[in-house]
Amino acid sequence: MPRLNENYLNLKESYLFSEIAHRTAAYAEKHPQQGAQIIRLGIGDVTKPLGKTVLAALHEGVDAMGSAETFKGYGPEQGYEATRNAIAAYYKRNGVNVDPGDIFVSDGAKSDTGNITDLFGPGNVILIPDPVYPVYVDTNIMCGNEVTFLNGNAENQFLPMPDPKQHADIIYLCSPNNPTGACYSREQLKIWVDYALQNNAVILFDSAYEAFISDPELPRSIYAVEGAEKCAVEFCSLSKTAGFTGTRCGYTVVPRELVFRSSTGERMSLNAMWNRRQCTKFNGTSYIVQKGAEVVFSEEGIRECQENIQYYKRNAKVIADTLEKLQIRFFGGVHSPYIWFECPNGMDSWSCFDYLLENIQVVGTPGAGFGENGRNYFRLTAFGTFEKTTEAMERFVTLFG
Numbered sequence: 001m002p003r004l005n006e007n008y009l010n011l012k013e014s015y016l017f018s019e020i021a022h023r024t025a026a027y028a029e030k031h032p033q034q035g036a037q038i039i040r041l042g043i044g045d046v047t048k049p050l051g052k053t054v055l056a057a058l059h060e061g062v063d064a065m066g067s068a069e070t071f072k073g074y075g076p077e078q079g080y081e082a083t084r085n086a087i088a089a090y091y092k093r094n095g096v097n098v099d100p101g102d103i104f105v106s107d108g109a110k111s112d113t114g115n116i117t118d119l120f121g122p123g124n125v126i127l128i129p130d131p132v133y134p135v136y137v138d139t140n141i142m143c144g145n146e147v148t149f150l151n152g153n154a155e156n157q158f159l160p161m162p163d164p165k166q167h168a169d170i171i172y173l174c175s176p177n178n179p180t181g182a183c184y185s186r187e188q189l190k191i192w193v194d195y196a197l198q199n200n201a202v203i204l205f206d207s208a209y210e211a212f213i214s215d216p217e218l219p220r221s222i223y224a225v226e227g228a229e230k231c232a233v234e235f236c237s238l239s240k241t242a243g244f245t246g247t248r249c250g251y252t253v254v255p256r257e258l259v260f261r262s263s264t265g266e267r268m269s270l271n272a273m274w275n276r277r278q279c280t281k282f283n284g285t286s287y288i289v290q291k292g293a294e295v296v297f298s299e300e301g302i303r304e305c306q307e308n309i310q311y312y313k314r315n316a317k318v319i320a321d322t323l324e325k326l327q328i329r330f331f332g333g334v335h336s337p338y339i340w341f342e343c344p345n346g347m348d349s350w351s352c353f354d355y356l357l358e359n360i361q362v363v364g365t366p367g368a369g370f371g372e373n374g375r376n377y378f379r380l381t382a383f384g385t386f387e388k389t390t391e392a393m394e395r396f397v398t399l400f401g
């Protein structure tokens with residue numbers, strides 16, 4: 001009999017978004033009439049189709065695969081040079097220098113934020129904010145790691161800061177934040193970077209929602225902060241930026257400056273380790289997808305993506321305006337597609353989930369799924385259509401007005 005990874009026994013029975021899908025489907029099956037009225041503002045899945053520029057490039061990629069002269073087999077595990085150069089140019093456009101050699105193209109930030117645990121041994125002090133995207137916590141539980149939570153709450157605007165008295169080895173940060181929509185300022189990120197450098201720690205920075213930042217003063221990358229290249233890995237995604245939730249593409253930056261010591265004093269480069277890990281366990285993102293990804297970062301691609309992002313931000317405003325009118329306290333929704341609100345009438349978040357589903361057939365995400373500090377909060381996404389979002393908010397007014 002195989003000995004199993006019993007750390008899995010310590011996980012919640014199912015992944016948050018699978019649980020929501022399951023509960024919603026069960027409700028719809030039991031109440032088919034109401035089920036047909038369900039508006040889904042739960043998982044952050046986009047609804048706008050891919051932009052024309054991306055689509056044309058994907059078609060080009062497909063055509064290339066159909067001819068012996070242009071056919072591509074296994075590609076570089078790190079990503080094609082053209083894609084990595086396009087990503088580096090995108091960083092540059094946002095005022096940040098990233099070497100294409102430090103960029104690894106992948107099938108998405110979820111995989112990379114999960115797989116990065118491969119690089120770390122046992123016994124680290126791991127700081128993870130709470131509430132947080134569940135992948136960081138679950139993947140650490142799978143490894144049997146202990147996690148120290150950083151409390152995010154209304155008092156700190158869901159932007160926890162380091163405690164100089166507490167040591168850390170690994171720090172997870174996400175800004176703009178999933179689920180709260182809160183966004184760290186440059187000054188706040190500088191404090192985190194200085195803290196990481198003092199502790200000889202690594203920051204794992206999830207920047208999947210950077211394209212939603214519209215204030216030029218707010219950093220879209222941790223590398224906008226001095227010293228971050230010596231302590232931070234950054235994860236990015238095309239899912240929310242360019243509508244790639246189904247197409248799958250992301251990228252991770254692992255600067256070559258990130259060198260730590262083994263227990264016997266040997267220098268170990270995180271870039272070399274990640275490269276080794278990817279070469280062993282990953283055969284690269286498909287050529288066709290990378291053709292599409294490359295043009296996401298072109299002038300036209302950026303324009304098309306921004307058009308969609310503005311559409312989602314209009315939805316976010318509809319949600320925010322409604323909550324304001326209803327005097328429901330909320331966070332986010334400005335530099336983020338997520339709105340994080342306090343459950344009305346003292347409900348806990350799963351009760352709120354049932355209440356909304358049963359009374360107005362609106363599906364959201366219970367804050368408890370993102371951690372203890374989310375137990376009285378609820379997340380709505382702005383990734384629905386404008387019509388459905390508006391309708392959902394009209395239903396909110398009838399329920400809470």
Ligand code: MLT
Pocket residue numbers: 042043044045110133178239
């Ligand atoms: C979310 O809803 O939090 C995200 O869509 C999940 C993800 O990006 O994997």
